[in-house]
Amino acid sequence: MADQKALFEFLLRMGDNSLILGHRVSEWCGLSPVLEEDIALANTALDLIGQTQFWLGLAGEVEGKDRSADDLAFLRDAWDFRNVLLVELPNGDFGQTLMRQFLYDAWSSIMLGRLMTSSDARVAEIAAKASKEVAYHVERSGDTVVGLGDGTEESHKRMQAALDYLWPYVGEMFDGDDVDAAMVKAGIAPDPASLREEYDAFVGKFLNQATLTVPTDVFHHKGGRTGYMHTEHLGHLLTSMQWLQRAYPGATW
Amino acid sequence: MSKEWPLWEVFIRGQHGLSHRHVGSLHAPDAEMAIKNARDVYTRRNEGVSLWVVEAQHIAASSPEEKGPLYEPSNSKVYRHPTFFDIPDEVGHM
Numbered sequence: 587m588a589d590q591k592a593l594f595e596f597l598l599r600m601g602d603n604s605l606i607l608g609h610r611v612s613e614w615c616g617l618s619p620v621l622e623e624d625i626a627l628a629n630t631a632l633d634l635i636g637q638t639q640f641w642l643g644l645a646g647e648v649e650g651k652d653r654s655a656d657d658l659a660f661l662r663d664a665w666d667f668r669n670v671l672l673v674e675l676p677n678g679d680f681g682q683t684l685m686r687q688f689l690y691d692a693w694s695s696i697m698l699g700r701l702m703t704s705s706d707a708r709v710a711e712i713a714a715k716a717s718k719e720v721a722y723h724v725e726r727s728g729d730t731v732v733g734l735g736d737g738t739e740e741s742h743k744r745m746q747a748a749l750d751y752l753w754p755y756v757g758e759m760f761d762g763d764d765v766d767a768a769m770v771k772a773g774i775a776p777d778p779a780s781l782r783e784e785y786d787a788f789v790g791k792f793l794n795q796a797t798l799t800v801p802t803d804v805f806h807h808k809g810g811r812t813g814y815m816h817t818e819h820l821g822h823l824l825t826s827m828q829w830l831q832r833a834y835p836g837a838t839w
Numbered sequence: 840m841s842k843e844w845p846l847w848e849v850f851i852r853g854q855h856g857l858s859h860r861h862v863g864s865l866h867a868p869d870a871e872m873a874i875k876n877a878r879d880v881y882t883r884r885n886e887g888v889s890l891w892v893v894e895a896q897h898i899a900a901s902s903p904e905e906k907g908p909l910y911e912p913s914n915s916k917v918y919r920h921p922t923f924f925d926i927p928d929e930v931g932h933m
Contacts (some may be wrong), residue, residue, distance in 0.1 A: 620844070620866060621865075621866075621880075622865050622866060622867065622876040622879065622880060625876075625879050625880050626875070626876065626879040626880075629879050629883065722878075725875075726875055729871065729872065729875070733868065733872075
């Protein structure tokens with residue numbers, strides 16, 4: 587039997603990634619540049635929140651302290667979140683949002699593909715369901731990145747700026763620690779570093795088509811997936827996401 | 840060049856064996872994105888198994904002013920409806 591504490595930690599990382607990104611994307615609701623994109627982004631956000639329910643639901647079960655997915659989402663503070671920094675970064679302009687989405691979707695689609703053969707049937711099942719949604723997300727965000735990157739002078743400039751800003755946050759998705767080692771040993775999840783080659787090839791193909799230049803600096807920010815230190819942005823996000831449960835504990839509708 | 844994306848008409852096949860039905864329209868920069876947008880705008884509740892999109896400008900439509908010559912001649916030809924046949928009871932509901 588796998589180390590349950592490590593499994594709980596791993597599931598938090600999966601669930602917090604989709605929760606925080608889902609919330610970020612939902613911030614566009616009603617504000618997108620065109621109606622069609624507004625609906626598409628809302629769909630993406632809903633898919634991500636749906637995936638969160640599975641990941642955090644299972645996390646609560648594994649933890650065994652009677653915490654539900656809602657408890658984990660709404661009643662933890664910033665230091666307990668285990669999402670990578672990339673997903674908590676502000677939306678910026680539409681291009682930055684779509685670039686962030688693409689950089690995450692690409693990782694997510696590869697990760698979920700690997701998790702479908704997880705030794706833990708519950709993990710494999712969630713991955714199988716989520717991977718269908720993410721396959722569509724990455725197709726959409728990838729095409730949009732190409733369209734805007736290889737678009738007008740203005741859109742190209744914005745997409746390059748978005749890539750320059752976000753790229754230093756990509757590396758964290760491939761960091762590994764004791765939790766990952768325990769997951770690899772139990773056959774539950776792959777070593778994050780083992781996804782990098784496929785990721786670079788996949789992302790590189792799209793960015794090349796988008797006529798964008800990948801920054802060469804290898805430095806990357808970290809601290810999100812370990813909970814060591816989040817960016818200042820996460821706290822602000824949580825204040826609006828958790829406000830209702832904090833102000834009216836246990837409120838339902 | 841116009842800054843507005845072109846208008847696309849969306850058709851969905853609800854299930855195998857049925858024909859595609861017009862469900863509405865949307866804006867998109869190209870056909871691929873029109874399909875994606877149609878997927879997001881019109882198939883969120885499991886509405887279909889196949890999508891068609893066609894740029895609205897490529898649809899040729901009859902003109903309302905011509906409705907006299909186009910449709911009235913058939914008004915007086917009720918015998919073109921297959922309502923003058925006696926259907927045997929054994930056939931049941933058709």
